[in-house]
Amino acid sequence: MSLIAVTELKKRFGANEVLKGINLDIMPGEVIAIIGKSGSGKSTFLRCINGLETVDEGSILVAGAQLLPDEVHLKALRLKVGMIFQQFNLFPHLSAGRNVMLSQMVVKKTGKAQAEAMARRQLERVGLAHKFDAYPDELSGGQQQRVAIARALAMEPIALLCDEITSALDPELVAEVLAVVRELAAEGMTLMMVTHEMKFARDVCSRVVFMHEGRVHEVGPPEEVFSAPKTVELQRFLGHGHA
Amino acid sequence: MSLIAVTELKKRFGANEVLKGINLDIMPGEVIAIIGKSGSGKSTFLRCINGLETVDEGSILVAGAQLLPDEVHLKALRLKVGMIFQQFNLFPHLSAGRNVMLSQMVVKKTGKAQAEAMARRQLERVGLAHKFDAYPDELSGGQQQRVAIARALAMEPIALLCDEITSALDPELVAEVLAVVRELAAEGMTLMMVTHEMKFARDVCSRVVFMHEGRVHEVGPPEEVFSAPKTVELQRFLGHGHA
Amino acid sequence: DALSTITERKVLRVAVPQDFPPFGSVGTDMAPQGYDIDMAKLIADKLGAKLELTPVTSANRVPFLQTGKVDLVISSLGKNPDREKVIDFSTAYAPFYNGVFGPADLAVKDAAGLAGKTIGVTRGSMEDLELTKVAPADATIKRYEDNNGTISAFLSGQVPLVATGNVVAAAIIARNPPKRPEMKFLIKNSPCYIGLPKGETALKEKVDAIIAEAKKDGSLNKISQTWLKSDLPTDL
């Protein structure tokens, strides 16, 4: 059974229809790369799955449960699906460790000792155990993003959504974040990531989704999509892309 | 007789001696390019000539008159020497035409009709007659800089100081501004310009001044300076410069 | 009813002036003192209640009573038909003559003489109501929020004339002020009454009885002696 099932998803901002009917099924353990031009709706798609945007039409099922816009359903959803942002969005007033502990304690009512143990474990996992007490502004961009990943992982989600998580990083820091993601993929985490790193997508992803003007224009395994793009739009996109 | 004569000019900011004794004579109609590393004092030099910085030691004569820091002398100087800045510094609350008219009316007490005629003439000269009523934020960077040139020209200066006037422009807009400067040079305007555009300097300038650590390190016609730099500093500067 | 409430709670809340010597003003310790305060003490004594004083201004003393913030207004309150519509009055407890006052060198003999002049008065006071009636059209009436304002305006020369009580003027003169108010003419003889909430008959009867007794046994005359330096007029 698919873990995330998106059916005829539509989303409008005012008169502007940004998602025009998206269909996509994602199996547990799949690693999906979403590519496409700026403005094609990639971020909006991810944000819909995480309930950050309300859906106008269509349905999203996560682990069999329908996404509904009330607080109870949203909370249930977000416990299953974590999200990581381009701008890291660490909480600047909390240390790295506290960033990872906070939502466990607040949302899941985990005890402090247990939350702290989990935080240390997850920071360890992203290679930042020694930065437990550092504040976000004492960390490099790459480190901040890895804390953000740890923070999402601490909620033990069954899938992670990543929206251009390396785009705000200086080139020399991209690799350290991608290494963490690669690790996660290898461990079997279900991942949906918007990315411009075509080489990474090719190496790590099980499927590539090409979005164009609010639609899923082409889907397929990376070898197919990158080597033999069927539509002219994808060809054009890859032509001046980074592949 | 030289139009601008700078003798043993020294300028300190606190303990930091930025200009360490500059000597330079500029003849009417000369076009001088000033080049040098960041921090070598190029801007400070120009700003001293325009009286935007007070001079600590040495003298500056413009058309035979001494530069003194009182309001009367400064005004007389600035009527003779115009300045154009990297950041355009157009007045955002006035239309292009009004930008050009303002100082004529305020400083020279020119009548409105006459000032407007002059403004139209100068905007025409920089190719922007049709933008008379446009506000600065409706203009591209290149257009804004051309308005700034027209504004300086409307005061009928005998020399123009230009401090990296194309550095804040997108590459495709640089040419349109340089074309205007080239025109001015051809018409015989005395110009002193700090620039990174080595090709332009080579084509248009009569002399190139290389500044280094607050001193004029080398001076000469462009062919000499660019093709046969004498000092190792200039060689090194041109080596990783844009020449 | 109000009377039994007072006797039960054993507290009498009275609105008194604090800007209107000799009826009410403050000493160097800021405690209220004056004719009205002594009157309030007398009534509280007779009712066997603890006295709670609330300083009020001329303009807001009636609302204080209307809104039940106090049980009685003993604040050199004059009686007129408008006021009688909204509150009740006891019998008179103090004499009061409204007049127009000004410096000696200003010649004004009657209401007509106010033409073209500026007169200060406390808004909502009896003087205000009466002066508004008698003053000629081209007289300017400046109305201040409270007696503090009126008196300050006169003393600081902001108005050449004020309408106020004779005793008030006398109290001002007694303090040797920069400007001495002299009586120019009498506006109205308007004795002071205690204001009561509308329809509280029992309370009114009780207060009237206390006043009558105080007149008879000379205790009211003693208050008058203290603050007005004269005996109570016989017509009160």
Next chain:
Amino acid sequence: MIEFSTWDILRNLIFAARWTVLLSLVSFAGGGVVGLMILFARISKSKALRRFAIGYIELFQGTPLLMQLFLAFFGLGLLGVDVPAWLAAGSALILWSAAFLAEIWRGCVEAVAKGQWEASASLGMGRLQQLRYVILPQALRVAVPPTVGFSVQVIKGTALTSIIGFTELSKAGTIVTNATFQPFTVYGLVALIYFALCWPLSRYAHSLERKLHVAHRGH
């Protein structure tokens, strides 16, 4: 008759200033609590609550504090609520401060990056949890200087309560003026006492603001 020495005047004024301070403290603290509730309403997801908060703020910022005091004092009394002067003064000042504080704090909440809302939402926090643990701690930092600055307005606002008969510093000023016939001295002293209360707060707010700016730049 009684004579006031300058010392008597000053002594009485300072004594009355106690009430100014007390009333200011009560109004500021109460205004903070009510203001926080208005703030929550103002940034709530419910349109009705937001409307209410906007109306509330518009009402209290768009009418004179003096009128609000009159209404609280006389109005509530007529509606059957017995309001002593101190209560009317206190509650009017609380409601008034709340409107201003809510608006000041809204600016601070909006200064927190939108990403913070989204990140905390995607971690499963509810709206109140987001506010409590993520947004307010960050908003607080920028909120302190303007809040301290506003406390000066509250102190000055208490002067108006003299008009409904609350004997604080200003009222004491008018009373003493009338007992001494020295308005210049008395109001001069009153002004100085207010200044002594307000100026340190103003300076403090100012220095806090500067520190914040420096911290921001160093970021």
Next chain:
Amino acid sequence: MAYVFDFTWLAEYWPLLVKGVRITLQLILIGGVLGVALGIACAWVRALGPKALRVPVAIYVELIRNTPFMIQLFFIFFGLPALGLQMGEMTAAYIAMVVNLGAYGCEIIRAGIAATPRGQFEAGASLAMTPFETFRHVVLVPSLQRIWPALSSQIVIVMLGSAVTSQIAVEDLTFAANFIQSRNFRAFETYLVSTALYLLLAIGLRQAMGLIGAAIFPKRSAR
């Protein structure tokens, strides 16, 4: 307690309210214009003016901003006559409002000037304008535009604060309300009506400031 609202007095007293509104408007019009002018002058002194004047202006601004308007008003009206400075209540009210708005306006406008890019001053200077000419023709308008919303709010605050002038017998809207309630004994209704009038005045004033702003500042394109 069933309180019965009664607005019949409006029939008799509305001309007084109208007069009150007129005086309040008059106060804020004159006080506003002169106050902003004073604010601009003081802001210029504090930001760019002669050093000798800066300290006195700073003291003035701090004194006014840290004392209540009512006390300023009383000081001017009741206190200054002791120094031989006698004036009518309208004059005193105008002065108090101008002096008050001048101080607040000074700080607001100064912030606008401080936000002016240095290049604007330099461009003015290099076009041979004197510092004052640069301020007047180059710096002032964009500075005002920057702080126009804050200045508008302050003017509304000063307008609402003018209610206090009723204390010195200025016959403004609050005076009208107080006067009426001392005759009709309908305090609640009277204050309700006048409060509503103030609200309308405040909304109208803010609207007017918006229109003035739109008229004196060039509209910016969307860029």
